[in-house]
Amino acid sequence: MVTHVLYTITLMVRLNWILGILLSWRCAVNAAPADSPMQPPAIFSETTLYPLPNPGDVAVHDPNIVHHNGAYYLFRGGVHIPILKATSLDGPWDGIGTVLDGPSRVKKENRTRPWAPTTVVYNNRFYCFYTVSRHGSRNSAIGVASADSIEGNWTDHGELISTEKGPHAHIWPYSKSNAIDAAFITDQQSGKPYLLYGSFWHGIFQVPLTDDLLSVEDPDHPDAKNLAFLPDEKVMPEEGSFMSYHEPYYYLWFSHGKCCRFPTKGFPVSGKEYEIRVGRSTNVRGPFIDKNGVPLMKGGGTTVYASNRGVVYAPGGVGVISGNASNATDVLYYHYLNTSIGFTDDVSYTSDPGTGRN
Numbered sequence: 083m084v085t086h087v088l089y090t091i092t093l094m095v096r097l098n099w100i101l102g103i104l105l106s107w108r109c110a111v112n113a114a115p116a117d118s119p120m121q122p123p124a125i126f127s128e129t130t131l132y133p134l135p136n137p138g139d140v141a142v143h144d145p146n147i148v149h150h151n152g153a154y155y156l157f158r159g160g161v162h163i164p165i166l167k168a169t170s171l172d173g174p175w176d177g178i179g180t181v182l183d184g185p186s187r188v189k190k191e192n193r194t195r196p197w198a199p200t201t202v203v204y205n206n207r208f209y210c211f212y213t214v215s216r217h218g219s220r221n222s223a224i225g226v227a228s229a230d231s232i233e234g235n236w237t238d239h240g241e242l243i244s245t246e247k248g249p250h251a252h253i254w255p256y257s258k259s260n261a262i263d264a265a266f267i268t269d270q271q272s273g274k275p276y277l278l279y280g281s282f283w284h285g286i287f288q289v290p291l292t293d294d295l296l297s298v299e300d301p302d303h304p305d306a307k308n309l310a311f312l313p314d315e316k317v318m319p320e321e322g323s324f325m326s327y328h329e330p331y332y333y334l335w336f337s338h339g340k341c342c343r344f345p346t347k348g349f350p351v352s353g354k355e356y357e358i359r360v361g362r363s364t365n366v367r368g369p370f371i372d373k374n375g376v377p378l379m380k381g382g383g384t385t386v387y388a389s390n391r392g393v394v395y396a397p398g399g400v401g402v403i404s405g406n407a408s409n410a411t412d413v414l415y416y417h418y419l420n421t422s423i424g425f426t427d428d429v430s431y432t433s434d435p436g437t438g439r440n
C-alpha cells in the first residue's frame with residue numbers, strides 16, 4: 083500500500099485507492115475529425131513525484147462519490163444527473179437512475195444537463211447540490227434537490243444561489259462571483275452547514291445555509307467569505323472546490339489550471355493544465371494557508387497531484403471520501419486524461435458549448 087502523507091501524518095491519502103476516472107472520450111474518438119486542428123504537446127510531464135491512479139473503470143468528469151451503507155454512489159454531471167452504484171471503488175458501476183426527473187426548476191441553461199453535482203448526508207436527509215451554467219458564462223446557479231433515501235425519490239427545490247441574473251444576484255458576493263461547482267461542509271464544533279462555490283470570477287466563496295439546506299442564511303446580507311483567490315484567475319483558473327475535515331484541520335481542495343477542450347482550444351504550456359491543490363485551516367471559515375504558509379487568498383495552494391509519468395494528464399475535479407467512520411484513511415478521487423487514450427471531450431460538448439464542463 084502506498085500512503086501519501088501530506089504535510090505531516092494528519093492527512094493520509096491512500097493513493098493506491100484513488101479512483102482515477104477517465105473523461106468521456108470514447109464517442110469523441112470516433113467523432114473527431116481526421117485532421118484535428120491541434121496536436122497534443124510533444125512533451126508531457128514525466129515526473130514520478132506522484133503514483134499512477136487506481137483506475138475506477140468509469141468515464142466521468144468531475145466525479146462525486148458518496149460511501150453509504152456499504153455501497154459507493156457516484157453522482158455525475160449529465161442529463162438529469164445520473165446516479166451510479168458499485169460495491170467497490172474499482173467498479174463495476176451500474177446506473178440506478180437520476181436525481182432529476184426532468185429539467186431542473188432553475189430557469190437557466192443548460193437546465194437539462196446540470197454539471198458537477200455534490201451529494202451529502204445531513205440530519206439523515208440527502209442533498210444534491212448541482213450547477214446550471216454554460217461554459218464561459220457567469221449567468222449560473224447552484225440548484226439543490228433532496229431525498230429521504232440516497233436512491234430516491236429526489237425532490238428538486240430549484241435554485242439556492244444565482245449569479246448575474248436571478249434572486250439576490252446583484253448583492254455581494256453573487257455580484258462578483260460565479261455560482262458553479264458546489265461543495266459542502268459542516269463546522270465540526272457548531273454543526274453549522276456551509277456551501278462553497280466558484281469560480282473563474284473571484285475565486286472560491288463560502289456562505290452559511292439554513293438548517294434545511296434549502297436557502298442561504300440571512301439571504302439579504304449573506305455572511306460570505308472569500309476563501310481562495312488567484313489574481314490571474316482568467317489565465318489560470320481555480321475552481322471545483324471540495325472541503326474535507328481531518329482533525330484538527332479543514333482542507334480546501336481545488337482544481338487549478340486549464341481543465342478541458344484541449345483538442346479545440348489548444349494545449350497549454352506544460353504545467354498550466356489542471357492539477358489538484360490544497361490548503362488547510364483549523365477554522366472552517368479560514369484563513370486557509372498552504373504548506374509554505376501562503377494564504378489561498380493570495381494565490382497559495384500546495385500541489386498534491388498533477389500530470390505525471392507521461393500517462394496522466396490534467397487531473398482535477400477532486401473529492402475526498404472521509405475514512406474516519408470505518409477507521410480507514412481518507413480517499414482522494416479525481417478525473418484525469420490518459421495520454422495513450424485521447425484528449426477530446428465528449429462529442430456533445432463541442433456541439434453544445436453549454437456543456438463544456440459537466
Ligand SMILES: *[C@@H]1O[C@H](CO)[C@@H](O)[C@H](O)[C@H]1NC(C)=O
Pocket residue numbers: 161191192193194195430434436437
Ligand atoms: C442541453 O443539453 C442537452 C443534452 O446535452 C441538449 O440536448 C440540449 O440541446 C441543451 N440545451 C441547450 C439550450 O443548450
Ligand SMILES: *[C@@H]1O[C@H](CO)[C@@H](O)[C@H](O)[C@H]1NC(C)=O
Pocket residue numbers: 234235
Ligand atoms: C418513487 O417514485 C416512483 C414513481 O412515482 C414510485 O413508483 C416509487 O414507489 C417511489 N419510491 C419511493 C421509495 O418512494
Ligand SMILES: *[C@@H]1O[C@H](CO)[C@@H](O)[C@H](O)[C@H]1NC(C)=O
Pocket residue numbers: 326327328404406407
Ligand atoms: C467523519 O468525518 C465527517 C466529515 O468531517 C463527519 O461529518 C463525521 O461526523 C465523522 N464521523 C465520525 C464517526 O467521526
Ligand SMILES: *[C@@H]1O[C@H](CO)[C@@H](O)[C@H](O)[C@H]1NC(C)=O
Pocket residue numbers: 409
Ligand atoms: C484503526 O487503525 C489503526 C491503524 O491501522 C489500528 O492500529 C487500530 O487498531 C484501528 N482501530 C480500530 C478500532 O479498528
Ligand SMILES: *[C@@H]1O[C@H](CO)[C@@H](O)[C@H](O)[C@H]1NC(C)=O
Pocket residue numbers: 134135137393394420421422423
Ligand atoms: C492508460 O491507457 C492504457 C491504454 O488503454 C492502459 O494500458 C493504461 O493502464 C492506462 N493508464 C492509466 C493510468 O489509466
